[in-house]
Amino acid sequence: MSEYVMLIVGVLAGLAVGYFIGQSLMKKKVQDHEGIAKKEAEKIIKEAEQTGESIKRDKKLEAKEHFLKLKSDFEEDSSKKKNIILQNEQKVKQMQNQAAQMLEKNKREQSEIQSLKDKLGHQLEIASKRKEEAEKMHQQQVEQLESISGLSAEQAKEQLINALRAEAESKASAIVKQSIEEAKLSATKEAKKIVIQTIQRTAAEQAIENCVSVFNIESDEIKGKIIGREGRNIRALEAATGAEIIVDDTPEAIVISSFDPVRREVTRLSLHRLVQDGRIHPARIEEVVNKTRKEINNEIIEIGERTVLDLGIHGLHPELIKLVGRMRFRSSYGQNLLQHSREVAKLCATMAAEMGFNVKLAKRAGLLHDIGKVYQEESDLPHAILGMELAKKYKEHTDVCNAIGAHHDEIEMTSLISPIIQVCDAISGSRPGARREMMNSYVQRLQDLEDLALAFEGVEKCYAIQAGRELRVIVDAENVNDEKAGMLSFNISQKIEKEMQYPGQIKVTVIREMRSVAYAK
Structure with missing residues (x-):
């Protein structure tokens, strides 16, 4: 029993001694680690300070370079603006010089215009006097001509106008007749050819129905x-x-x-x-x-x-x-x-x-x-x-x-x-036989055709023949000459085209006959 107790006491004593030794060893180890960590921290702080100094120097250099660049750009921009201002000043000076020259030129031109006005006024006065003299001379000549011819100026003008109108109508009739003949020569042959070929190539059926x-x-x-x-x-x-x-x-x-x-x-x-x-x-x-x-x-x-x-x-x-x-x-x-x-x-x-x-x-x-x-x-x-x-x-x-x-x-x-x-x-x-018209409308159309031609001056008689496809107009030979007869046929045909409705075409023939009658006694 005593040995067992002594053993336990010995073991407890060993444990206590081991605990104290372990604590001391642990404390020493901790102290060693703290020293190492402190050294590491001091080293890191030192490196950080060195790095910060380096970054600070770099930033200063960058800021300085940027400042120098901005300064250079500003000076360059200022120089350009200064050159533009100088150029504008030169242009303004040139424009001022040109304006002054133009003003001087305008003054000279105004003086010249004024002198021309003065000269023109003088010439107008002379021309007015000459015009009055010419009118007086013209009036004297007209009075002399009236006394010689026995006609007034208005009567002479009317006779001249009538003569010119007759001459113009005669020439116009000749021109119209010539134009119609030329058109017929150039167009009638081909037109007839086309129409005849068309009619011949088409077989037509005739079908007449009623009510x-x-x-x-x-x-x-x-x-x-x-x-x-x-x-x-x-x-x-x-x-x-x-x-x-x-x-x-x-x-x-x-x-x-x-x-x-x-x-x-x-x-x-x-x-x-x-x-x-x-x-x-x-x-x-x-x-x-x-x-x-x-x-x-x-x-x-x-x-x-x-x-x-x-x-x-x-x-x-x-x-x-x-x-x-x-x-x-x-x-x-x-x-x-x-x-x-x-x-x-x-x-x-x-x-x-x-x-x-x-x-x-x-x-x-x-x-x-x-x-x-x-x-x-x-x-x-x-x-x-x-x-x-x-x-x-x-x-x-x-x-x-x-x-x-x-x-x-x-x-x-x-x-x-x-x-x-x-x-x-x-x-x-x-086409012959293709259509039939009512008798009343047919007779009325022929009557209207004759009345239309009789309305022209110089027409004595008028006859619609060949079912209204030809109109023969007899004119007064004393009042209508050959040229007027050609113009009359043209005018009648134009009026028929404008005012009447008819199938096919209508031939207008103007007949002018001169009869001389004498009796032998």
């Missing part, structure tokens, strides 16, 4: 079925078609009357189907008429498509194609409008090819030139202007639109094909 159609029937029994009980069938047919049906004593025939060819055709075809079917009553009539009207509309479209295909015209709007088809059922002065338009299109194409113009546009304009005549809606516009508006609406070429609108001179011609359309329209309409 009535005749529907043939086999017997009067069928006529009674068409009339119906108390006329109900014929009234239903007239109400459905809008055409007038005339049933008279004419055997085996019924007359269909309407100004609209489409209505007449619808009525004719409807009657044909009703007669074939045998069932004729108001309900059946209305059904057949509606069906026929649809078929006619389809036929109109087919006719338009076939026409543009035959003529080789592409890209035409469907509405314009439909209007072209409607031309088949419309006539103008007895001439079928579709045949007329096809003929004009072919003439235009031929003439445009001869003259080197656009053939496609000319043919297109020729086909559409009368499109305004078949427009269904009512309008107060002339058919040429209405056709032009329709062409513009459906995006046709501007040359085509102008040709349509100008073919009756309602608007100014602005394209080269416009006069071609006008000429070909006149060629197609003026």
